[in-house]
Amino acid sequence: MTLSDVTRRRLIGSLAAGVSAVSVTSSSISSARAQSAQKTFVLIGGAFYGAWCWHRVTERLEKQGHKVYALTLTGLAERSHLLSRDINLDTHITDIANLVEWEDLTDICLVAHSYAGCPASGALERVGNRVSSIVWVDAIKPADGESFRDLVSFPIEEGAISRPAPKALPPTAFSDPKDVAWVLSKVTPQPIGTWLQSVKLSGARERVAKKTYIRLPKFQLAALDKAAGECKSDNSWTVLENATSGHSVMIAEPDWLTDVLVKAA
Template sequence: MGGYTVAFLTTFKQGEYFMTVSSITRRRMIGGLAAGVGASSVISSDAFIGSARAQSAQKTFVLVPGAFYGAWSWRRVSDRLVKQGHRVYPLTLTGLAERSHLLSKDINLDTHIADIANIVEWEDLTDICLVAHSYAGYPASGALERIGNRVSSIVWVDALKPADGQSFRDQVPFQMEEGAISRPAPKALPPTAFNDPKDVAWVLSKVTPQPIGTWLQPVKLSGAREKVAKKTYIRLPKFQLAALDKAFADCKADKSWTAIENTTSGHSVMIAEPDWLTDLLLQAA
């Protein structure tokens, strides 16, 4: 699912994984993360962001892209966070984007889990806000088993929320060609993906094939994700996918999560609405 989590709509068989946003006005969202309200309610992003702007302490963000994407997808958000004095580590997972020359049959979910854990350990990062987009909910969940003690908050941006033993393919079924080592990058985007045609052109010029082993290997979890002190889930219902709807519903029902819904952006909110997401991350961290 990267920039586009996988909704294998019949019109997007070639690996177009995108999430859509249903329509609820932001003012209908209630709650207050800064006040410590449980995530069993949907938070107002307006109130949430207003509180974020009052914060100034330096924070550390590790930003993990979804399928087909690389660190480039976080550029607009990371630039804004850095400008405000925060430490930001946008990742490109092995086999994608500027690391696409490493694509091979040997890349699996463990590879991407190690990508996340290694940057944290080698850079001696602590008190991290770990941000996962789309497919990245899988490797980020796995990485927390190793680096959970260094993470103080997580933000799942329209990201999958797997259970122990699940694979991406379990939640987002797809057909495979025998012997294939990757899923083709999208050649087109759904109409709801972006409002600006320039964004569409830019994204299509950057996406690269997804190593297929990352979608086939089950994740091993023991509950580290749920032990993180501060947890936020952002749903972008313009991208329609049952697995994301379930993740959002689960988070709304769980008082340890804060649930937020943005009905104006497509699946790649970091590209479409970087100011909104930047402010929200500062509050969620």
């Protein structure tokens, strides 16, 4: 073996080690960036819905490396066997707050759809210090002392403990008949007490740093127009409008909503 052979081998070895070091460093940087960009989402569905309504969005967020907790409120979907006359708004507020507290979640983006704006507003009174952003997706925005029924009137059958799940959907709900069939196969009755009890608020919702409201005007409801209007007049809220989707944008346009959530978190 000549001196030049030794020198050549050392040089090749040094180059290989350098390339390996660069690869490790690049990998570490990419990993660190991905970790720093990771966000935690808590997703709450509206009336008659459970965590199932978020499946498409959950899948997309998790593929991007985010942590996602889609919650089914007591008495609905896979928890429909717990339906009783004792379930009220406080029950659903506790569902949300307990998830956050028992999972030790912080720096959360809390996402509420439709009716869920009521229990989510109440839950912020308990866990608002753990929430860095909120997104109200065509969601009710109650004031202190208001109930869902105060904002959305409906008849009550005497002695009923729940509101029956819908057996049909508006023509504007979904463009795909398969989505209509899937949703109708999943919806369950809504515990009536959750719509009757008023919420107690001290302003925790308004103290959240980043607030986004999404209005889906194909779904016509005065309470949602009112909520969007209030947010538009408040500079602390960002208001977005999607004129192509029905009320359940997480099902109809999951790519669009996923992109909005990541930017809003």
